[in-house]
Structures are given as structure tokens and as C-alpha cells.
Amino acid sequence: MSTPPLLSANKLRCERDMRVLFKDLSFSVGAGECVELLGPNGSGKSTLLRALAGLYPDVEGEVSVAASMYVGHRNGLNVLLTPRENLQWYAGITGVGVTGIDAVLQRVGLYGFEDSACQRLSQGQQRRAGLAVLLLVDRPLWLLDEPLNALDTQGQALINDLLNEHCAANGAVFCATHQPLGEIATRSIVLGGG
Amino acid sequence: MRSAIAGQVISQVVREWRTIARAPIDVANPLMFFFLGISLFAIGTGGEREGLAEIGPAVIWVLVLLANLLSLDTLFKRDHADGTLEQLLLLAQPVFVPVLGKVIVHWCFTGVMMTLLTPLSALVMNLTLDQTWILMLTLILGTPSLSLIGAIGAALTVGLRSGGVLLALVVLPLYLPVLIFGVSAAYLAGDGLAVTAQLYWLGAIAVLALTLAPFAVTQALAISVEQT
Amino acid sequence: MSFAEFVHMGGHGLYVWLAYGSTIAVVVALWLSTRASGQRVRKELKMGLKRQSKV
Amino acid sequence: MTIKELWHRLGSPRWFYQMMGPWGTGLGVAAALLLITGTLWGLIIAPPDYQQGNSFRIIYVHVPTALVCQSAYIMMGVAGFLFLVWRMKLADMVVKVTVPFGMVMTALGLFTGSVWGAPTWGTWWEWDARTTSMLVLLFLYFGLYALRQAIPRAESAGRACALLALVGVINIPIIKYSVDWWLTLHQPATFTLTEAPSMPAEMWLPLLVNVIGVYCLMGAVVISSLRTEILRRECNTSWVREELMGEPA
Structure with a gap:
């Protein structure tokens, strides 16, 4: 891997409510890699992801993160607006063009639902709309927190395709999940019982 | 760079405008509260016209303060719940620009709305034309700082259970200077005295709030987001 | 100046x-x-440490 | 000890804990001595005011508390700034520890102010500019206290309170000016409490002694609460274990 890793963490330590979630945690994710983060509930998966995304500052240790895109448990959608309007907002605040919105919405299988309010879409469809932002705002590193839940089989197939395409295009994925991703995960890190 | 910032503000304002258009009740409630409060005071003083004119400006200003306080929830609560607030903090560069866009839209639907309706409330409160005019002037100058300072309180308390009362306790003491200059201007105008000093002060506070508040709001949002 | x-x-x-x-x-x-x-916190911490050292 | 070295040292709570031990007790003793002499001096030796008679003696307790509660808030504002910008853990503890002290002193200042107002102005509560701005200061302290309780996580609560303290300290002069201007304009300037007429020396000397005494009290209380807070937060470090276990007291 000639290119520098997109994400490298050295001796991370996190203590929350007097409990040490993880310590001396070091790893790095290079371009083209899809690393899955496994571990029981409450083992600090979400906390680690949020810390890497920059939302949670109380993690000690050195971290260097390339431009990343974080998708958490919540979809990051205003349910009053339509998927198109949500993506227009995302395009506005990040400065990327609005031209790609239709193509992205079709890619995640929301053809025909672009202009109905998100609150009328199903859970799976809202999850897909949330993931559409990943394609619109093209950033090399994806930090995903449980992308598979609330998705039917085609949805999970869609996730696999998106991850493969992203890794193939020299992107990287760091994904916390309950069910292992199976063959597309190049490596997996397990957070201990703490 | 300039177009990027303009693009951010426009897209944020358009988004807020659409959200409010889809759920106007969030904005209508504070205005209803404002007029309900005015009629309560009018009924409370037995509708006797001199008494009302005496307390009119103070009542209107205090109710504007409280209505603004009630409407602060609509600023961040929805975005905090559905995760867009996190995305805003992560993706927008610089962050305070869309935040400022949100506060401007909030001001339009609370401060400006109540200022435009002042003739109506002044009529109910039996104020002179001069007082009404000065009252509107002080409101249009004072309400921006209310929204800006209020946004700091809203951002600090957005994720908390006891948000409402805490927000009032945190924000109302900081509203005091605006209230004082607003009310005193209306009373002095009633006696036909000059009010330029008050207007200068209101303008100065508004400019101070405009320059400092967005950064405090962004910092407060980062603190609230880290707790979920 | 008397006390009263x-x-x-x-x-x-x-x-x-x-x-x-x-x-x-x-x-x-x-x-x-x-x-x-101050004393209460120190006592509590000492108890905690004693329990930890026993475990 | 250059400033830079002091700054670096202040970053480590352990250094503060050990160095400030004697300072805490020293200030405590100084506060006790100063306050006792100042109070007795003001009660017995200082002459009564020609206008107010003996009720004027309340100035020796009211003014010091009124001053210290404002300085405590300004200290919190500065500590808040240090914590937010340079992430100094000590500064967060200063903000957390000073709120109860400031709140108690403000309430005390308000109470003694209204007790003094009773014989002087004939009413227990007078919307004078000073009492009002102290009342607003009390609300600012309540705001900080309530925010600290409302946020479960200690680190987030620290940052939120640091920010609110900073915003508060920027607003204090504006609030003070607008209240002073509005309430003194609103009713004729009665006898102002703090800027008493140019007092003869034997009148303001006890006042000065008490003011210094109250500031020493603030130093003592803040330092000793800080040391307790440091132990609580660093409880699983080795130096704390050695500090607690080694010291049988």
C-alpha cells in the first residue's frame, strides 16, 4: 500500500462513566480496505466511530483521519423534506454541485420516491436516502455505524455493492456492525468486552 | 470562497423555509402565545384604557421576550433528533455560516413577525402613534440580539431533558439589556423625549451579538452533539 | 458604653x-x-482504594 | 519559575495539589484573622454615620460580599476561556468549584443589602441599581448551577458551563450599565450604598480589611475545594493512591 493510510490510530484510550472502553488500540486503514469493527453492545464501537469522525473529543491517543463521511444510527434526514431537498441541502453546505442528485437517488433505489416527504417513506427507504449522501459528497473515508440494520435483503445487497465500488475506487471503509460483513471485509477488529 | 459561503447561506435558508412551510405550527405557537398574553394583560387590567397605556410598552416587550424564548426550541431540537445537526457540524466549512442562516430565518419568523404585528398590539394596548412607531423601531433593532443570544442558550440545552426551564434560566438574564433599552425608548417616546441613545445601544448590542454569538453557538452545538 | x-x-x-x-x-x-x-471525599476514595487492593 | 514553566506546571493537577496545600491553609488563616479584626473593628471602634447612625455598620459586611461575588464570576469567565481554548483541566475544576461559593456570597450580599435598605430607605426591597444587578448576578449563578446539574457527562458539562461563564462575563458589564442607567434614571438617585460620601479613614479602613479578608476566604475555599476535586477526578492515578494511603490522616 504505497499511499499513506487514510485512517491511522495509535494507542487510543477511552474511559466513559468510570469504565475503560478500550485502551492501547492501534490500527490503520489503507486505501481500498474495508475494515469491520465487531464487538458486543456497549463495547464502545459507536464511541470509537464518533471519535474518529470528530464528534466525540474525549479519546486519548493520536489519530490521523483523511476527509471522512460519517453515517450514524440516525439517517441524517429531515423527515419533513423530500430526499431531493435533503440532498440539495447537503450539496449546499458542502459546496458540491447539485447535478449528481438524481443519479445518486436512482443508484440507491429511490427512483420515483425522490419527491415524496421522507416521513412517508419506509424505514428501509429512509436508510437508503441516508446512505445516498455518501455517494453525493464523495469523500475517501467512510465511517459507517450499523449500516445494515433496518434494511431488507436487496438493501444489504446494495450496501455490499456500494462498499465494493468505493473500495475499488481507492476509498476506504471503517464500519461498525453486529453481523459480520462476510467476504467483502478485508480485515476485522474486535473490541473486547471492555 | 465567497460563492461557497453564499451557497451555504442560501441552501440553509431555503431548507429552513421549507421545514417551516411544512410545519407552520412551530412558528405559529409563539405568535399565538404573544397575542394571548396581551389579551390576558388587557383583561387583567379590566380593559381600562389609561391603565393599559401606562403598562403597554413594558407588557409588549416582555411578551416578545417570552415568545422568543418559546420559539427557540424550533431552532435545533428537530435537527438534533434526526442527526442532521451532526452532519452540519461535520460537513459544513465554516460551520457558523449555516448556523447563522438558521438564526436569521428564526428571527424572520419571530422577531420580524412580532414587529410587523406591533400596530395591532399597540392598538389593543391603546398606545399613541408615536409610541407605536418607536416600539416597532426598538423591536426591529432588539429582536436580532434576542434570537442570537437565545440561539446560544438553545444550542447549550438542545439535548437535555429539562431543556425548557433551563433555557429560560440561562437566557433571560442575558436578555435584560435589550428589554431595558426597548421599554425605556417606548416610554420616553410617549413623553416626546429623544430616544436616539437607546436606539444606538440596541444597535450596538445587536452588532456585538451578531459578531460573537455564531461562534458561541457553534461551540455549544459541538458540546451538545458529543453527548448523544 | 454598656453592653445593653x-x-x-x-x-x-x-x-x-x-x-x-x-x-x-x-x-x-x-x-x-x-x-x-473534603474529608468525606478523601474517606470515600480511601475506602474505594482499600476495596480495590483486596480484590 | 518563568511564566511559561508556571503555565506548563498548572497543566498538571498533581503539581497544583501539592503546591497549593500550604497556600490553602495559609489563606484560610489570613481570612479568619482579617475578617475577625475587620468585623470587630467595624462593629465597635468605627464611629457611627452621622446620617444613618449604627445601621451604617452593615457596610462592613455588605460591600465585601458584593465585591467578591462579582470577582468570582469574572474569575470563572477567565477560567472558562482557559478551559475552552487551551483545554486546561484545572480551569474546568475552577469553574465547577466557584459556582456554589459565588452563589452563596451573592445571596448573602443581597440579604445584607436588603437588611441595610430597611432602616435607610424604609423598605426591605428597593429596586436600586446595585441590588438589581446583584439579583441578576444571582440568576446567572443559578443558570450555571442548573446547567451543570442538567448535563450527565462531566466533560460535556464542563465545556458547556465554561462557555456559559464566558458568555455571562461578557454580558455582565452590559447588564450592569443598562440596569444602573435605567434604575437610577427611573427614580431619583438616593443615597448610593457603595460610593459612600468620602469617608474618614477610621471608617473605610475596617472596610478594606474585610474586603481583603473576603478575598482570602475566596482563595481558601476555592483552593481547598479544588484539591478535593482533583483527588476525585484523578482517583485511579498512582500519586493519588500514594497521597491517600501514605497520609493516614
């Missing part, structure tokens, strides 16, 4: 003693509570 006059304070005795009494009470209470909370 001193207490009477020329008619303002009530106010002066109310103010001074409350101040002295608050200052002493503040000092005691600061010391007490």
Missing part, C-alpha cells in the same frame, strides 16, 4: 445584628462544609 447600649445600637440593633449574624453564620457554614466535603 451596644446591643441596642441606637435603635438599629435588629438590622445590624441580622446582617452580621447571617454573614458570620454563612462564612462559618461555608468553611465547615468545605472541610467536611
Whole structure:
């Protein structure tokens, strides 16, 4: 891997409510890699992801993160607006063009639902709309927190395709999940019982 | 760079405008509260016209303060719940620009709305034309700082259970200077005295709030987001 | 100046003693509570450490 | 000890804990001595005011508390700034520890102010500019206290309170000016409490002694609460274990 890793963490330590979630945690994710983060509930998966995304500052240790895109448990959608309007907002605040919105919405299988309010879409469809932002705002590193839940089989197939395409295009994925991703995960890190 | 910032503000304002258009009740409630409060005071003083004119400006200003306080929830609560607030903090560069866009839209639907309706409330409160005019002037100058300072309180308390009362306790003491200059201007105008000093002060506070508040709001949002 | 006059304070005795009494009470209470909370926290931590060393 | 070295040292709570031990007790003793002499001096030796008679003696308790509660808030504002910008853990503890002290002193200042107002102005509560701005200061302290309780996580609560303290300290002069201007304009300037007429020396000397005494009290209380807070937060470090276990007291 000639290119520098997109994400490298050295001796991370996190203590929350007097409990040490993880310590001396070091790893790095290079371009083209899809690393899955496994571990029981409450083992600090979400906390680690949020810390890497920059939302949670109380993690000690050195971290260097390339431009990343974080998708958490919540979809990051205003349910009053339509998927198109949500993506227009995302395009506005990040400065990327609005031209790609239709193509992205079709890619995640929301053809025909672009202009109905998100609150009328199903859970799976809202999850897909949330993931559409990943394609619109093209950033090399994806930090995903449980992308598979609330998705039917085609949805999970869609996730696999998106991850493969992203890794193939020299992107990287760091994904916390309950069910292992199976063959597309190049490596997996397990957070201990703490 | 300039177009990027303009693009951010426009897209944020358009988004807020659409959200409010889809759920106007969030904005209508504070205005209803404002007029309900005015009629309560009018009924409370037995509708006797001199008494009302005496307390009119103070009542209107205090109710504007409280209505603004009630409407602060609509600023961040929805975005905090559905995760867009996190995305805003992560993706927008610089962050305070869309935040400022949100506060401007909030001001339009609370401060400006109540200022435009002042003739109506002044009529109910039996104020002179001069007082009404000065009252509107002080409101249009004072309400921006209310929204800006209020946004700091809203951002600090957005994720908390006891948000409402805490927000009032945190924000109302900081509203005091605006209230004082607003009310005193209306009373002095009633006696036909000059009010330029008050207007200068209101303008100065508004400019101070405009320059400092967005950064405090962004910092407060980062603190609230880290707790979920 | 006899003691009675001193207490009477020329008619303002009530106010002066109310103010001074409350101040002295608050200052002493503040000092005691600061010391007490210090000792309580130290005792709790020591107990915690003792339990840890036993485990 | 250059400033830079002091700054670096202040970053480590352990250094503060050990160095400030003697300072805490020293200030405590100084506060006790100063306050006792100042109070007795003001009560017995200082002459009564020609206008107010003996009720004037309340100035020796009211003014010091009124001053210290404002300085405590300004200290919190500065500590808040240090914590937010340079992430100094000590500064967060200063903000957390000073709130109860400031609140108690403000309430005390308000109470003694209204007790003094009773004989002087004939009413227990007068909307004078000073009492009002102290009342607003009390609300600012309540706001900080309530925010600290409302946020479960200690680190977030620290940052939120640091920010609110900073915002508060920027607003204090504006609030003070607008209240002073509005309430003194609103009713004729009665006898102002703090800027008493140029007092003869034997009148303001006890006042000065008490003011210094109250500031020493603030130093003592803040330092000793800080040391307790440091132990609580660093409880699983080795130096704390050695500090607690080694010291049988």
C-alpha cells in the first residue's frame, strides 16, 4: 500500500462513566480496505466511530483521519423534506454541485420516491436516502455505524455493492456492525468486552 | 470562497423555509402565545384604557421576550433528533455560516413577525402613534440580539431533558439589556423625549451579538452533539 | 458604653445584628462544609482504594 | 519559575495539589484573622454615620460580599476561556468549584443589602441599581448551577458551563450599565450604598480589611475545594493512591 493510510490510530484510550472502553488500540486503514469493527453492545464501537469522525473529543491517543463521511444510527434526514431537498441541502453546505442528485437517488433505489416527504417513506427507504449522501459528497473515508440494520435483503445487497465500488475506487471503509460483513471485509477488529 | 459561503447561506435558508412551510405550527405557537398574553394583560387590567397605556410598552416587550424564548426550541431540537445537526457540524466549512442562516430565518419568523404585528398590539394596548412607531423601531433593532443570544442558550440545552426551564434560566438574564433599552425608548417616546441613545445601544448590542454569538453557538452545538 | 447600649445600637440593633449574624453564620457554614466535603471525599476514595487492593 | 514553566506546571493537577496545600491553609488563616479584626473593628471602634447612625455598620459586611461575588464570576469567565481554548483541566475544576461559593456570597450580599435598605430607605426591597444587578448576578449563578446539574457527562458539562461563564462575563458589564442607567434614571438617585460620601479613614479602613479578608476566604475555599476535586477526578492515578494511603490522616 504505497499511499499513506487514510485512517491511522495509535494507542487510543477511552474511559466513559468510570469504565475503560478500550485502551492501547492501534490500527490503520489503507486505501481500498474495508475494515469491520465487531464487538458486543456497549463495547464502545459507536464511541470509537464518533471519535474518529470528530464528534466525540474525549479519546486519548493520536489519530490521523483523511476527509471522512460519517453515517450514524440516525439517517441524517429531515423527515419533513423530500430526499431531493435533503440532498440539495447537503450539496449546499458542502459546496458540491447539485447535478449528481438524481443519479445518486436512482443508484440507491429511490427512483420515483425522490419527491415524496421522507416521513412517508419506509424505514428501509429512509436508510437508503441516508446512505445516498455518501455517494453525493464523495469523500475517501467512510465511517459507517450499523449500516445494515433496518434494511431488507436487496438493501444489504446494495450496501455490499456500494462498499465494493468505493473500495475499488481507492476509498476506504471503517464500519461498525453486529453481523459480520462476510467476504467483502478485508480485515476485522474486535473490541473486547471492555 | 465567497460563492461557497453564499451557497451555504442560501441552501440553509431555503431548507429552513421549507421545514417551516411544512410545519407552520412551530412558528405559529409563539405568535399565538404573544397575542394571548396581551389579551390576558388587557383583561387583567379590566380593559381600562389609561391603565393599559401606562403598562403597554413594558407588557409588549416582555411578551416578545417570552415568545422568543418559546420559539427557540424550533431552532435545533428537530435537527438534533434526526442527526442532521451532526452532519452540519461535520460537513459544513465554516460551520457558523449555516448556523447563522438558521438564526436569521428564526428571527424572520419571530422577531420580524412580532414587529410587523406591533400596530395591532399597540392598538389593543391603546398606545399613541408615536409610541407605536418607536416600539416597532426598538423591536426591529432588539429582536436580532434576542434570537442570537437565545440561539446560544438553545444550542447549550438542545439535548437535555429539562431543556425548557433551563433555557429560560440561562437566557433571560442575558436578555435584560435589550428589554431595558426597548421599554425605556417606548416610554420616553410617549413623553416626546429623544430616544436616539437607546436606539444606538440596541444597535450596538445587536452588532456585538451578531459578531460573537455564531461562534458561541457553534461551540455549544459541538458540546451538545458529543453527548448523544 | 454598656453592653445593653451596644446591643441596642441606637435603635438599629435588629438590622445590624441580622446582617452580621447571617454573614458570620454563612462564612462559618461555608468553611465547615468545605472541610467536611473534603474529608468525606478523601474517606470515600480511601475506602474505594482499600476495596480495590483486596480484590 | 518563568511564566511559561508556571503555565506548563498548572497543566498538571498533581503539581497544583501539592503546591497549593500550604497556600490553602495559609489563606484560610489570613481570612479568619482579617475578617475577625475587620468585623470587630467595624462593629465597635468605627464611629457611627452621622446620617444613618449604627445601621451604617452593615457596610462592613455588605460591600465585601458584593465585591467578591462579582470577582468570582469574572474569575470563572477567565477560567472558562482557559478551559475552552487551551483545554486546561484545572480551569474546568475552577469553574465547577466557584459556582456554589459565588452563589452563596451573592445571596448573602443581597440579604445584607436588603437588611441595610430597611432602616435607610424604609423598605426591605428597593429596586436600586446595585441590588438589581446583584439579583441578576444571582440568576446567572443559578443558570450555571442548573446547567451543570442538567448535563450527565462531566466533560460535556464542563465545556458547556465554561462557555456559559464566558458568555455571562461578557454580558455582565452590559447588564450592569443598562440596569444602573435605567434604575437610577427611573427614580431619583438616593443615597448610593457603595460610593459612600468620602469617608474618614477610621471608617473605610475596617472596610478594606474585610474586603481583603473576603478575598482570602475566596482563595481558601476555592483552593481547598479544588484539591478535593482533583483527588476525585484523578482517583485511579498512582500519586493519588500514594497521597491517600501514605497520609493516614
